[in-house]
Each structure stands twice: as C-alpha cells, then as structure tokens.
Amino acid sequence: MELDGNLVWLKVNAATGEILDVLTGQTPRAWRGTHVTFRVGIYYDTDILDLANVASLTLSVFAASRTGDKQMNLTVAAADFNATTFTAEDWAGRSDYHAEFAFVGDLTNLAVGTSTRLAYWLAVAGLTTHTPAHKLTYGGGAFTIEEDGPYNSDLTTPAPADTFYTGDESDARFAPRFADGAWVRFHQNRWWHYIQSEDLWYPELAELKDGIPVLTLGSGESL
DSSP states (O other): OOOOSEEEEEEEETTTTEEEETTTTBOOEEETTSOEEEEEEEEETTEEOOOTTEEEEEEEEEETTSOSSOSEEEEEEGGGOSOSOOOHHHHHTTSOOSEEEEEOGGGGOOOOTTSSEEEEEEEEEEEESSSSOOEEEEEEEEEEEEOOGGGGTTSOOOOOOTTOOOHHHHHTOOOOOOTTSOEEEEETTEEEEEETTTTEEEEEEEEEETTEEEEEEOOOBOO
16 A cells, blocks of 8 residues: 555535545544645435536635635546446445545645644535536535644744734733723633732632632732
8 A cells, every 4th residue: 555645535425514534533634734635425314426417526625714715725627526426335445436636735734823733624515517507515524734743844834814812922911901900811721910019910719718719819920
C-alpha cells in the first residue's frame, strides 16, 4: 500500500445531512498544509444515490460559522465522476465512489488560531441537469484542520481575522468600571477586582458562612 496524502472516504447521507469519514468513524480531519483527498459517496438513508441527473458536485469548506468566503472549494463535472452509482459492496470494499476531490499543498493551509486544531464547516452540494439547474445540498458537518508542527514550518499560517484576540489580548480586556473605583477582569478561571489605591488585584473566593455561599476577596496580587 502507498500513501500520497490524507485519504478520506466521505459518506454523505442526504436524508439526514450528516457526513462521516468511514475509515475512522468520525467527522473528517486533515493536517494543515498537506495533501488531502476526499472520495465521496452520497446516500439517501441506506440507499446509494444515482447521480445520472447531476451535472456537477462541489465540496466546499467554510468557517465554522458557515459564513464568509469559501476556505477550500473544488467542483467536479459529471464527465469526471468516478461513477454515477455503485453497489454497497463496492463502497465497503473501497473500490467505487461518486467523485474524488483532491486538495494539494497550500490549499489546506488554513488558520488554526492559537490552538493546535480548529473546526471548519464542510458541505457537499450538486447542480442537476435540469433547465434551469436545481441546486442540491446533500450534507455538511465539521471538518477539523490539525497543526502538525515543525514539518510545515515553511508555510505561514494565515493571519486571524480582525475580530480575533489572542489569549493575552482577551485577558487584558477589562469589564466596565464600578463607581467605587474598582475594575474587574477574568483571569485564571476566576474574577479579580482591582483596588486602585493599593494597585493590587484581589481574586473572588466562594465560601460558606452559616451554610450560605458568599463571595470574599483573597490576597492581593500584582497581575
């Protein structure tokens, strides 16, 4: 067996809209900036669809919010389908599928932010041979891009959107000021109060007094 990139056998269930990588039993994933090939088989419940009336299939990847520009996008014309239909045995034996979508190199160089992975939204759609053509969405679901580390050090990770804040930037953003001159911020999984006259931050601590939970302030720290 030879491997020339990530291979995803993507089952799309048009009855439920769900997608599944049948090789892993999970939603699809790929390493950032590496070659990934999707071999797509479209079902309706347990029946394999006949795509004889389909002019083209498109596989697109969007931000997880399903808005904005397509991050990855390929269209395969009917003339380039592997098969318009096939048997369940062919699919189970990994010998037949509807269409193949091969994304090479930097086509998968998507941003992962400050994490080691980031979920996107993958959708499979088609255009029929009707006049005018009918647009069909067969299914969609999560598609995860994983950071593979130093192997891709030659690829520059795309810059985050203007609305993205790093952990430090988010941590430094303050809540509105109170009348007593104190400020509050969320840090290390708890709220802290700043006392300006002491130039110190005090963490909120939950305590039980007479069986009643109350909030007190811990020792002051310089953050």
